[in-house]
Amino acid sequence: MSLAILGVQLVAVSGCAIGYNTVLFVTKSNIGVDVDSKPPTVEISLARREGVIGPTFEGGQKPPVLASFRYNVKGVFGLFSNVSSTFAGGDAAATMSKLFGGDDSQQAEDSAICLSKKPQPSVFGQAISFPSTGDVRPFVFGTDTTVGLKVAWSGLTAQFPDSLKFGYNRKEFALAPVFGSEKACGSGGQYLVAVPSFLATVDSSTTAKDPAGTGLDHLQYFATGVAATNLSLRRDVRLVMLKRLDPASAAVTEEYGRDTNSECLEKWLQADKANIDKLKKWLASKKSAAGITLFLNGIGLADLRKQAVADSALGITCS
Numbered sequence: 001m002s003l004a005i006l007g008v009q010l011v012a013v014s015g016c017a018i019g020y021n022t023v024l025f026v027t028k029s030n031i032g033v034d035v036d037s038k039p040p041t042v043e044i045s046l047a048r049r050e051g052v053i054g055p056t057f058e059g060g061q062k063p064p065v066l067a068s069f070r071y072n073v074k075g076v077f078g079l080f081s082n083v084s085s086t087f088a089g090g091d092a093a094a095t096m097s098k099l100f101g102g103d104d105s106q107q108a109e110d111s112a113i114c115l116s117k118k119p120q121p122s123v124f125g126q127a128i129s130f131p132s133t134g135d136v137r138p139f140v141f142g143t144d145t146t147v148g149l150k151v152a153w154s155g156l157t158a159q160f161p162d163s164l165k166f167g168y169n170r171k172e173f174a175l176a177p178v179f180g181s182e183k184a185c186g187s188g189g190q191y192l193v194a195v196p197s198f199l200a201t202v203d204s205s206t207t208a209k210d211p212a213g214t215g216l217d218h219l220q221y222f223a224t225g226v227a228a229t230n231l232s233l234r235r236d237v238r239l240v241m242l243k244r245l246d247p248a249s250a251a252v253t254e255e256y257g258r259d260t261n262s263e264c265l266e267k268w269l270q271a272d273k274a275n276i277d278k279l280k281k282w283l284a285s286k287k288s289a290a291g292i293t294l295f296l297n298g299i300g301l302a303d304l305r306k307q308a309v310a311d312s313a314l315g316i317t318c319s
Contacts, residue, residue: 017128018175020121022137023054023195025065025089025174032167046071055121055178061113063178063195066093068241071168083204086241087143087172088232090197092223095232096241108229111197114189118180130180130193137177141224143200144171172200199228201240235293261305262296264318275314282314 018024027050034043050067065088072082088096094109121128131137150165176195183192201221223231231237269275269292276292283290288304295301309316 017121017123019053020055020123020128021130021178023052023063023065023089023174023176023178025052025054025067025087025172025176027051027067027069027085027087027170027172029069029071029083029085029168029170030165031071031083032165032169034163034165034167034169036163036165055119057113057115057119057193061115063089063113063176063193064093064097064111065089065174066097066241067172083168083170083202084240085170085172085202087174087200088198088228089174089176090195090228092197092199092228092232095229096199096238099233099235099238100241105233108233112185112192112194114186115191115193116189118182118191119193131177132180132182135179137179138175139177139196139198139224140173140175141198141200142173143202143220143222145169145202145204145220147204168204170202174198196224197226197228197232198224199231199237201237203240235291258297259302259305260318261302261309264309264316265296265305267318268314268316278314279308282308282311 027048029049030043030045030047032044034041034045034047048069050069052065054063054065056062066086067088068084068086070084086096091108091111094111095105098109099105119130146165146169148166150163150169151161152163153161176198178193178195180191180193182190184190185192199221200223201219203219221231221237265279269279279292279295283295283304286304286307288295288301290298290301290304295305308314309318
């Protein structure tokens with residue numbers, strides 16, 4: 001059963017109203033060949049589709065969602081492709097977009113929306129309520145990723161397959177309820193609305209060289225709730241999004257390469273917390289946007305680390 005069909009069935013039985021008290025967020029990516037009977041599709045292309053239907057509250061406020069997609073195609077039909085994709089909502093989306101390329105953090109971004117009063121949406125004159133204390137609503141969240149060749153049969157088309165995919169194909173789907181609560185907030189606000197936190201990332205790269213050097217590197221994260229929010233605090237997880245939004249910075253971080261200066265700088269920073277601010281000011285004077293973690297580990301920042309250790313103004317000594 002496809003994610004979309006499952007979502008529609010749950011909407012029917014749960015009384016959800018997409019765009020009013022529920023957020024529908026979907027993406028679909030294809031690099032290569034995609035032949036499918038549900039819905040009828042024939043593609044030999046590089047395609048990306050993103051869509052969200054959600055409520056808009058007073059002042060134009062909306063529940064946060066985030067999607068990124070980066071590709072570098074090699075070979076025929078995208079079989080050899082480097083792809084990075086991010087799919088997030090709620091606190092995870094807000095945290096990823098705020099921290100962006102900064103260092104690891106312990107402070108998550110609260111995505112709850114503060115309203116002056118409880119919303120009163122209606123569809124065709126029928127009032128719609130927001131799930132609140134004691135209420136339970138289904139939350140559907142899933143991904144489907146194929147790298148290479150996939151042929152699938154459902155049994156409904158005799159001996160013929162329902163779908164054939166070759167290359168890189170990924171679908172992401174979320175049907176998230178919007179929860180509300182009577183609570184004082186902001187400047188005179190009286191009602192809070194929020195969606196569950198969720199996060200899915202994929203970082204896939206294919207290398208085709210000699211037989212010993214050909215391979216596939218594939219890393220995925222899939223999480224909901226606090227787990228998703230905690231992952232969004234990690235810079236290594238946000239790097240998947242950083243690759244799309246800031247390729248130059250990501251290129252420096254994509255490969256880590258510590259050296260003796262990394263060890264020296266790390267010991268100096270641990271010796272006195274004041275050295276952290278001192279180093280940040282020094283980096284700013286060098287017009288570097290690198291955070292501490294990137295500066296210590298980025299393979300492309302070795303020369304800058306060497307300069308820092310040699311700069312008498314910082315007073316770094318290496319034993």
